Amino acid sequence: xxxxxxxxxxxxxxxxxxxxxxxxxxxxxxxxxxxxxxxxxxxxxxxxxxxxxxxxxxxxxxxxxxxxxxxxxxxxxxxxxxxxxxxxxxxxxxxxxxxxxxxxxxxxxxxxxxxxxxxxxxxxxxxxxxxxxxxxxxxxxxxxxxxxxxxxxxxxxxxxxxxxxxxxxxxxxxxxxxxxxxxxxxxxxxxxxxxxxxxxxxxxxxxxxxxxxxxxxxxxxxxxxxxxxxxxxxxxxxxxxxxxxxxxxxxxxxxxxxxxxxxxx
Amino acid sequence: xxxxxxxxxxxxxxxxxxxxxxxxxxxxxxxxxxxxxxxxxxxxxxxxxxxxxxxxxxxxxxxxxxxxxxxxxxxxxxxxxxxxxxxxxxxxxxxxxxxxxxxxxxxxxxxxxxxxxxxxxxxxxxxxxxxxxxxxxxxxxxxxxxxxxxxxxxxxxxxxxxxxxxxxxxxxxxxxxxxxxxxxxxxxxxxxxxxxxxxxxxxxxxxxxxxxxxxxxxxxxxxxxxxxxxxxxxxxxxxxxxxxxxxxxxxxxxxxxxxxxxxxx
Numbered sequence: 149x150x151x152x153x154x155x156x157x158x159x160x161x162x163x164x165x166x167x168x169x170x171x172x173x174x175x176x177x178x179x180x181x182x183x184x185x186x187x188x189x190x191x192x193x194x195x196x197x198x199x200x201x202x203x204x205x206x207x208x209x210x211x212x213x214x215x216x217x218x219x220x221x222x223x224x225x226x227x228x229x230x231x232x233x234x235x236x237x238x239x240x241x242x243x244x245x246x247x248x249x250x251x252x253x254x255x256x257x258x259x260x261x262x263x264x265x266x267x268x269x270x271x272x273x274x275x276x277x278x279x280x281x282x283x284x285x286x287x288x289x290x291x292x293x294x295x296x297x298x299x300x301x302x303x304x305x306x307x308x309x310x311x312x313x314x315x316x317x318x319x320x321x322x323x324x325x326x327x328x329x330x331x332x333x334x335x336x337x338x339x340x341x342x343x344x345x346x347x348x349x350x351x352x353x354x355x356x357x358x359x360x361x362x363x364x365x366x367x368x369x370x371x372x373x374x375x376x377x378x379x380x381x382x383x384x385x386x387x388x389x390x391x392x393x394x395x396x397x398x399x400x401x402x403x404x405x406x407x408x409x410x411x412x413x
Numbered sequence: 414x415x416x417x418x419x420x421x422x423x424x425x426x427x428x429x430x431x432x433x434x435x436x437x438x439x440x441x442x443x444x445x446x447x448x449x450x451x452x453x454x455x456x457x458x459x460x461x462x463x464x465x466x467x468x469x470x471x472x473x474x475x476x477x478x479x480x481x482x483x484x485x486x487x488x489x490x491x492x493x494x495x496x497x498x499x500x501x502x503x504x505x506x507x508x509x510x511x512x513x514x515x516x517x518x519x520x521x522x523x524x525x526x527x528x529x530x531x532x533x534x535x536x537x538x539x540x541x542x543x544x545x546x547x548x549x550x551x552x553x554x555x556x557x558x559x560x561x562x563x564x565x566x567x568x569x570x571x572x573x574x575x576x577x578x579x580x581x582x583x584x585x586x587x588x589x590x591x592x593x594x595x596x597x598x599x600x601x602x603x604x605x606x607x608x609x610x611x612x613x614x615x616x617x618x619x620x621x622x623x624x625x626x627x628x629x630x631x632x633x634x635x636x637x638x639x640x641x642x643x644x645x646x647x648x649x650x651x652x653x654x655x656x657x658x659x660x661x662x663x664x665x666x667x668x669x670x671x672x673x674x675x676x677x678x
Contacts, residue, residue: 249599312585320577320633335515339604342600344667355649368588376627379620391583394583397589397594
């Protein structure tokens with residue numbers, strides 16, 4: 149990657165101070181305007197429902213042709229807000245590098261976070277091809293496997309592989325008695341890890357993708373009802389078929405992820 | 414731990430050969446009778462619904478006062494079968510060391526599997542105190558934190574922290590389109606890991622604990638329905654409250670597990 153200058157900005161003074169202390173960026177700006185006035189690429193990493201306001205501010209501040217992207221977990225609303233607010237020819241393309249953990253804050257930053265990660269770029273028909281090439285190269289150079297799709301397709305898929313699992317994990321924890329949970333093993337801990345994610349960030353994610361998530365919940369409710377019925381009637385064959393279907397589907401997924409180097413073999 | 418002689422036995426010739434090749438035991442017996450006739454402690458590690466038959470066989474083979482235990486995931490049925498079959502004064506006590514992974518086979522054996530693991534012993538009112546002391550010492554010496562409870566209490570708790578999460582993970586995988594799953598990140602993979610467990614073993618586990626698991630499914634269905642309703646009505650406050658409840662409950666669990674050394678800080 150060519151030499152780049154990374155300018156950080158947060159609306160919180162404490163976060164700016166921490167970013168300076170941890171030397172997380174080339175420079176940390178005190179004002180949004182100083183951070184963005186002379187830049188080629190702006191990456192928003194704030195809760196989704198702050199984007200509309202940021203886009204409006206950026207529209208006044210950035211130079212023409214500046215690429216604006218984000219790392220939010222849904223894309224339909226950001227694209228709509230970008231269309232409404234970024235009217236002076238800043239170029240918006242959505243980014244979703246699928247990496248990170250349930251932990252929050254720049255103290256959890258890692259140099260290798262994006263190595264062999266899957267990164268989805270979202271574009272609309274009027275996308276600027278040159279800007280798309282630049283953004284694709286940016287994420288590739290960080291180590292990502294980059295894929296492009298529409299915002300609607302992104303939100304449908306991410307509901308299924310990320311937002312729905314979060315809802316399920318939270319539901320499982322909330323259905324559990326804290327005294328019983330003390331006997332939990334690694335299985336329970338792993339299957340509920342994502343429920344430890346920050347509630348405010350995830351409230352935004354869920355609210356930005358309600359239709360797709362509700363559809364996913366309905367599919368899970370149907371699966372759980374089928375298993376419930378099989379258990380009630382002690383139907384060994386159906387129970388085995390449901391468990392084996394899940395086992396073999398996940399085995400195929402693990403094999404794919406190992407091939408893509410997203411998982412170690 | 415005093416010098417012990419570990420005798421292995423499997424009904425499968427291939428497994429016996431593999432056990433010899435991996436030197437997993439002091440000795441591997443060709444016949445069940447050779448494995449158990451002169452032993453102080455027998456540990457069954459087979460699917461739950463094979464126990465009744467094994468208990469009947471062992472009853473003819475073992476010497477009086479021999480301790481019989483198992484590492485099965487439910488305990489009410491094993492205690493019932495032991496009461497019915499182990500009539501010649503072999504002493505049955507249930508063991509459930511909460512350790513291991515979704516992987517199966519002696520090639521996944523690990524010397525340190527039980528270090529800092531939680532181990533539940535299940536007993537009834539007529540338990541032989543001396544045998545219980547011996548079994549407790551056995552698991553403690555392997556590194557376990559040992560707790561004793563009734564079979565009914567064990568099955569209720571394990572339904573909630575192990576069997577129900579397995580059903581949920583399988584349901585989530587089965588509700589997912591394999592093409593969408595290719596975009597899954599670490600969150601989806603972790604939250605569904607247990608669904609990779611062997612379907613035959615888990616069919617036995619679920620069938621041996623249907624009432625408790627159905628009650629758990631009903632609680633999860635209620636939680637998912639509450640979240641579904643909140644999403645449909647874009648009720649930010651309720652969505653946030655549900656996510657924050659799960660986050661804080663799990664944070665308390667992680668804190669407890671770190672204190673117990675079951676998790677690294």
